[in-house]
Amino acid sequence: MYSKILILRFPREVAHKPIVCHLVKDYDLMFNILNAQVLPRKEGILVLELYGEKKNFKSGVSFLKDQGVKVTNADxxxxxxxxxxxxxxxxxxxxxxxxxxxxxxxxxxxxxxxxxxxxxxxxxxxxxxxxxxxxxxxxxxx
Ligand code: SF4
Ligand code: SF4
Incomplete structure (x- = not known):
């Protein structure tokens, strides 16, 4: 099992899409949402602990980036x-x-x-x- 706390920043164009659900459905990952917020310009920020097999984790993060989500590690x-x-x-x-x-x-x-x-x-x-x-x-x- 591999786990990291990630900060996901969703640009306005994709903030309404259920992108995170695909991490579970398509990449066999699990997550705990630690914090979530929609900024005034409709961008979304989600802080979550993402965990699963390491190769799935990497594929899932690549998927997020392909969707236009900015992914960074939290301290x-x-x-x-x-x-x-x-x-x-x-x-x-x-x-x-x-x-x-x-x-x-x-x-x-x-x-x-x-x-x-x-x-x-x-x-x-x-x-x-x-x-x-x-x-x-x-x-x-x-
Ligand atoms: S932290 Fe976990 S592994 Fe370590 S002593 Fe406690 S129960 Fe055992
Ligand atoms: S250094 Fe910290 S994170 Fe690593 S095994 Fe020890 S307690 Fe756990």
Whole structure:
């Protein structure tokens, strides 16, 4: 599974078309909409987490660009949903920076965000989807 947070800017001519639906139907991708806005000149901006197989992801993004949508990556950070973490330790095996590590003797998995390189390896390694990628700021619509 591959996932990224993308900022999609739809020019006025295509803002009314159901382009994003094709990502699901034709490219077998899934998405979570994080924010959406229509600007005064009728351009649309959509911030979404898009995920699926990497080759489908690339094809889907190419499709968006072919439709005239401007696609950019959002600045991202990794967060842990504490209530989802079972402290199974799977993420500590893949984390290259030691941001995720086991505290002994309690055997609890700690997450030190300041050590995180946002490599995203823990996101696919976590069986409960406790590790999430998020945009670092909310200034998408400036
Ligand atoms: S893999 Fe997920 S559930 Fe397991 S310790 Fe890491 S964050 Fe928690
Ligand atoms: S994104 Fe990479 S560096 Fe950050 S906690 Fe996950 S595995 Fe470790």
């Amino acid at each position: 991202q950070e990794v967060k842990r949903l504490e209530e989802r973490c079972t402290h199974c330790g799977a993420c500590t095996a893949v984390c290259p920076t030691g941001a995720l590590h086991i505290r002994r003797p309690e055997m609890r998995v700690e997450f030190e965000e300041q050590k995180c390189s946002v490599c995203e390896l823990c996101i696919t390694a976590c069986p409960t989807r406790a590790m999430r990628i998020r945009p670092t700021n909310k200034m998408f619509f400036e």
